[in-house]
Amino acid sequence: MNQINNQSRRDFIKASAAVGGGLTLGFYLPGKAGVAQADAGGGYAAPNAWVRITPDNQVTILVARSEMGQGVATSMPMLVAEELEVDINKIKVDFAPPAEVYINSLLGGQITGGSTSVRDAWEKLRKAGASARMMLVAAAAQDWGVDASTLKVANGVIKGPGGKQVTYGMIAPKAAQMEVPKDVPLKPVSAFKIVGNPKQQRLDTARKVKGEPTFGIDTRVPNMLYAAVVMSPYLGGKVKSYDDSRAKTMPGVKSVVQYSRGVAVVADSYWQAKKAKDLIEVDWDQGPNAGMGMVKLWNGLKEAAKQPGAVFRESGDADGAMSGAAKKVEATYQPPFLSHSPMEPQNTTAHVTADKAVIITPTQFQQLIPHVVGGATGLKPEQVEVHTTYLGGGFGRRVEVDYAIDAAEISKLAGGVPVKMVWSREDDMTHDSYRPAGLYTLSAALDGSGKMTAVRFHSTSPSISARLFPSIVKDGIDPFAVEGIDNFPYAVPNLKFTYVMHDTGVTPGYWRAVSHNLNAVALECFIDECAQAAGKDPIAYRLSMLDMDTSNKHKWSGLSAGVPVGGRMKNVLEMARDKSGWANKLPSGKGRGIAVMEGYNTVIAVVAEVSVSAGYDVTVDKVVAVVDAGPLVHPDQAKAQMESTINFGQSAVMFGEITVKNNAIEQNNFDMYRVVRMNEAPKALEIHWVKAADGQPPGGLGEPGTAVVQPAIANAIFAATGKRVRRLPLTPENIGAA
Amino acid sequence: MAIPLTVNGKSVTVNSAPDTPLLWVLRDELGLVGTKFGCGKALCGACTVHLNGMAIRSCQTPIGSVANQKVTTIEGLNMNNVQKAWIALDVPQCGYCQPGQMMSASALLAQNKNPSDADIDAFMSGNICRCGTYPRIRAAIKAAAKA
Numbered sequence: 095m096n097q098i099n100n101q102s103r104r105d106f107i108k109a110s111a112a113v114g115g116g117l118t119l120g121f122y123l124p125g126k127a128g129v130a131q132a133d134a135g136g137g138y139a140a141p142n143a144w145v146r147i148t149p150d151n152q153v154t155i156l157v158a159r160s161e162m163g164q165g166v167a168t169s170m171p172m173l174v175a176e177e178l179e180v181d182i183n184k185i186k187v188d189f190a191p192p193a194e195v196y197i198n199s200l201l202g203g204q205i206t207g208g209s210t211s212v213r214d215a216w217e218k219l220r221k222a223g224a225s226a227r228m229m230l231v232a233a234a235a236q237d238w239g240v241d242a243s244t245l246k247v248a249n250g251v252i253k254g255p256g257g258k259q260v261t262y263g264m265i266a267p268k269a270a271q272m273e274v275p276k277d278v279p280l281k282p283v284s285a286f287k288i289v290g291n292p293k294q295q296r297l298d299t300a301r302k303v304k305g306e307p308t309f310g311i312d313t314r315v316p317n318m319l320y321a322a323v324v325m326s327p328y329l330g331g332k333v334k335s336y337d338d339s340r341a342k343t344m345p346g347v348k349s350v351v352q353y354s355r356g357v358a359v360v361a362d363s364y365w366q367a368k369k370a371k372d373l374i375e376v377d378w379d380q381g382p383n384a385g386m387g388m389v390k391l392w393n394g395l396k397e398a399a400k401q402p403g404a405v406f407r408e409s410g411d412a413d414g415a416m417s418g419a420a421k422k423v424e425a426t427y428q429p430p431f432l433s434h435s436p437m438e439p440q441n442t443t444a445h446v447t448a449d450k451a452v453i454i455t456p457t458q459f460q461q462l463i464p465h466v467v468g469g470a471t472g473l474k475p476e477q478v479e480v481h482t483t484y485l486g487g488g489f490g491r492r493v494e495v496d497y498a499i500d501a502a503e504i505s506k507l508a509g510g511v512p513v514k515m516v517w518s519r520e521d522d523m524t525h526d527s528y529r530p531a532g533l534y535t536l537s538a539a540l541d542g543s544g545k546m547t548a549v550r551f552h553s554t555s556p557s558i559s560a561r562l563f564p565s566i567v568k569d570g571i572d573p574f575a576v577e578g579i580d581n582f583p584y585a586v587p588n589l590k591f592t593y594v595m596h597d598t599g600v601t602p603g604y605w606r607a608v609s610h611n612l613n614a615v616a617l618e619c620f621i622d623e624c625a626q627a628a629g630k631d632p633i634a635y636r637l638s639m640l641d642m643d644t645s646n647k648h649k650w651s652g653l654s655a656g657v658p659v660g661g662r663m664k665n666v667l668e669m670a671r672d673k674s675g676w677a678n679k680l681p682s683g684k685g686r687g688i689a690v691m692e693g694y695n696t697v698i699a700v701v702a703e704v705s706v707s708a709g710y711d712v713t714v715d716k717v718v719a720v721v722d723a724g725p726l727v728h729p730d731q732a733k734a735q736m737e738s739t740i741n742f743g744q745s746a747v748m749f750g751e752i753t754v755k756n757n758a759i760e761q762n763n764f765d766m767y768r769v770v771r772m773n774e775a776p777k778a779l780e781i782h783w784v785k786a787a788d789g790q791p792p793g794g795l796g797e798p799g800t801a802v803v804q805p806a807i808a809n810a811i812f813a814a815t816g817k818r819v820r821r822l823p824l825t826p827e828n829i830g831a832a
Numbered sequence: 833m834a835i836p837l838t839v840n841g842k843s844v845t846v847n848s849a850p851d852t853p854l855l856w857v858l859r860d861e862l863g864l865v866g867t868k869f870g871c872g873k874a875l876c877g878a879c880t881v882h883l884n885g886m887a888i889r890s891c892q893t894p895i896g897s898v899a900n901q902k903v904t905t906i907e908g909l910n911m912n913n914v915q916k917a918w919i920a921l922d923v924p925q926c927g928y929c930q931p932g933q934m935m936s937a938s939a940l941l942a943q944n945k946n947p948s949d950a951d952i953d954a955f956m957s958g959n960i961c962r963c964g965t966y967p968r969i970r971a972a973i974k975a976a977a978k979a
Contacts, residue, residue, distance in 0.1 A: 161926075162926050163924075163925030163926030163927070163963045164925070165925070172928045207840050213979030252937075295919075296924075297921050298924075298927070299918070299919050299922055299923075299924055299927075300919060302924040302930055303864075303915045303918045303919055303923075303924065303927075303930065303934070304866070304906070304907070304911070304915070305864075305866020305867070305905070305906030305907050305931045306866070307865050308927065309868075309928060310866075311865075311869065314863070314865075320842040320860070345849065347977070354885075358863050363848070363852075363856065363860045363861070364847075364856055364859075365853065365856040365858055365860070366849075367849070367850045435962065436926070436928075436962055437868070437870050437876065437878055437926065437928040437960065437961070437962050438868070438870075438926075438928045439869065439870075484926070484927070485926060486868070486926050486927070486928030487926045487928060487962050487963060488926075489962070516869070518872055519870065519871040519872055519873070519876075520872075608838060709904050731922070734922070734925055734965075734968070736926055737965070737967055737968070738963045738964040738965070739964070740964065741961075741963070741964020741966065742962070742964060745962075763871055763873055763875055763876050764871055764873075764875040764960060765873070766877050769960055769962065770964070770966075771959075771960060772952065772953055772956040772957045772958040772959070772969065773953035773954070773956075773957040774957075775964070775966040775967065776967075779967050817976075
């Protein structure tokens with residue numbers, strides 16, 4: 095974020111602090127969302143912030159989360175429609191503007207992330223649907239002079255005694271004037287017709303399949319110009335001077351402007367802007383990180399790792415138990431930086447005039463944009479109008495608002511014209527916020543039977559929250575840096591877990607499953623090492639040590655279950671063992687690996703089966719995942735999220751690595767930053783679900799699979815080769831060197 | 833310079849410079865934004881279209897090189913069996929790469945009525961999906977082949 099100018103950086107931190115601290119920001123409520131309204135000038139009636147009904151009985155459900163593939167544009171309306179009693183396949187979906195009423199209660203802001211959309215919406219949106227239905231019914235009852243309890247509702251039509259009936263569309267204006275009910279009873283899960291329907295399809299597939307304009311990059315507004323940008327290749331670098339004499343003479347070029355983090359060409363078409371920007375010569379000030387490279391960077395982490403760190407979980411006397419141990423196991427894992435690289439490069443369409451800014455953008459954090467764009471353009475937050483488009487992938491990258499600020503600055507500097515700024519893939523990959531690299535040292539004391547009697551965990555990595563949400567960092571601990579380990583699932587009497595925050599100069603960002611794919615990856619590889627040292631089967635070893643004490647609360651990872659979930663872990667481990675054919679021997683060169691994790695209140699066990707060639711090329715033959723995510727709102731897309739996260743984790747653990755050379759990110763496109771392709775995806779993929787217990791709330795599914803599959807693959811490679819790879823990714827070079 | 837070509841069965845004349853990639857002519861000049869920009873280097877397949885029935889990467893195809901030729905984009909598939917299978921299996925997640933995936937899959941099925949897993953791997957590995965829809969893409973291609 096060091097590229098953002100000081101004013102907007104201050105605003106970002108101020109706004110972030112407020113959001114991260116769970117406070118609400120004083121954002122305007124377009125059309126006073128949250129308050130029932132008869133007609134907001136849009137020709138519709140809105141019983142509440144999620145439901146709009148026009149006289150022709152068209153119901154629109156507003157989705158206040160960003161659709162980045164995870165299916166919220168279907169699952170959120172399903173929850174509303176279940177209680178509203180409308181045909182889910184006939185509703186329209188609109189994305190909600192920023193407004194307090196839409197704040198995600200698990201994150202304290204209108205943010206899509208943390209695998210929280212369904213968890214946050216589970217009751218809230220059913221209540222929104224039920225409340226709207228009750229108001230519609232109450233209005234009809236009043237019209238007919240009957241008791242509301244005598245009326246029946248189905249598919250947006252209210253039926254009363256004597257054949258009376260009225261559509262939602264006809265009664266909605268009156269309904270919006272009714273009192274908002276205080277007591278809103280909900281259907282029992284057993285009565286659900288829409289939620290949990292295994293045949294429900296996504297509502298956005300047809301438009302995506304037809305190639306209709308959908309994404310931020312597809313935006314067109316009248317008189318729109320296009321911007322291509324030159325940003326510093328150097329981490330934290332700034333423009334010293336630039337020569338745009340050739341660029342300015344290129345066809346279609348309207349202007350060349352210097353903005354906070356670079357130089358932009360504004361032209362009649364993207365290609366004209368792009369060709370001209372390639373002719374701009376910039377002299378860069380490399381800034382504070384000049385000379386940065388991986389040797390220096392890792393040495394910095396190693397040096398920092400010598401500090402004692404902040405203790406985030408402790409019980410008994412780990413150091414004492416360690417010194418008297420019969421057997422000790424110690425390992426340091428070294429995961430690299432990773433790029434998000436969603437398929438749609440960052441882009442924003444901005445139109446900034448003297449008294450207004452319109453921002454059309456694929457974002458995961460619309461609530462922050464009025465604040466930071468206001469700060470960057472001299473406007474008040476309430477003068478900034480934000481429209482969220484569909485997102486061509488998010489994965490955490492679009493929690494950052496940097497590209498929206500850039501586009502706004504460029505629009506203003508170019509004379510207040512509407513501008514669509516589009517980054518190249520190279521811009522995107524080299525100006526990401528990266529999944530942090532780090533050092534993860536674990537040590538365990540084993541007793542004579544091989545059981546762990548003490549575990550030390552010591553991690554050293556950059557803190558993402560210290561940059562984005564400093565108010566949530568307390569006592570040297572970033573809650574998002576200790577997730578996936580502070581909920582350590584094994585019953586070990588002596589524990590000491592410590593964290594050292596260390597900035598490397600590479601911007602760290604929230605990346606799908608965040609620190610689960612650091613901490614839980616290290617832990618589940620390490621447990622495998624302990625099982626081996628104990629001479630035990632990896633699944634049996636885990637089962638024998640699960641923490642079954644459900645009263646014991648961990649302190650930091652706020653998005654997790656909050657208590658040990660030993661029973662649920664036992665269940666998924668046993669099912670994974672049985673479904674994967676764990677006991678069946680594999681021929682030489684092949685191996686199976688197990689990993690288990692609770693994150694986002696979802697418990698997953700994964701068995702990966704791999705083949706490893708003599709040259710250490712790895713083929714993932716099969717992945718079997720067993721998932722306990724509670725009740726599923728949209729079962730087919732819950733499955734799709736497991737398919738998705740397994741793919742994302744496989745890319746990361748097998749290929750992903752971002753490196754720095756001469757203070758610049760080395761990888762800038764998919765030839766250098768390899769991701770899983772069709773021929774590399776698992777040859778077989780099975781997802782099995784654990785039936786939800788009565789009253790069990792839903793867990794999150796957008797992220798956890800990403801983390802669990804990684805140690806499963808690493809452990810499978812160990813089973814196949816005897817090579818314990820601690821330096822990731824699992825490339826032939828790193829396997830060979832292990 | 834006016835360049836004539838056929839796009840989705842219609843004759844059009846475009847005015848972009850001859851070195852402009854077909855991708856940007858389709859998106860910016862013709863407003864056909866279903867064809868996506870992903871990498872700009874023919875590494876990801878998001879920009880795949882058909883040129884005279886063959887799958888090509890439009891980000892690496894100068895408009896000047898396709899004068900008087902036939903281009904088909906996702907908007908011109910007219911709900912073919914591949915698109916129908918994509919809908920039936922709810923293949924897309926974010927959906928950004930999917931036009932390119934469907935253009936590749938349609939070209940594959942045009943030349944191979946019953947592709948094996950190995951054929952699908954060979955033809956489809958140039959199209960990246962970050963959401964991990966590969967299992968569904970494979971299943972949808974097989975379903976479309978049977979349709």
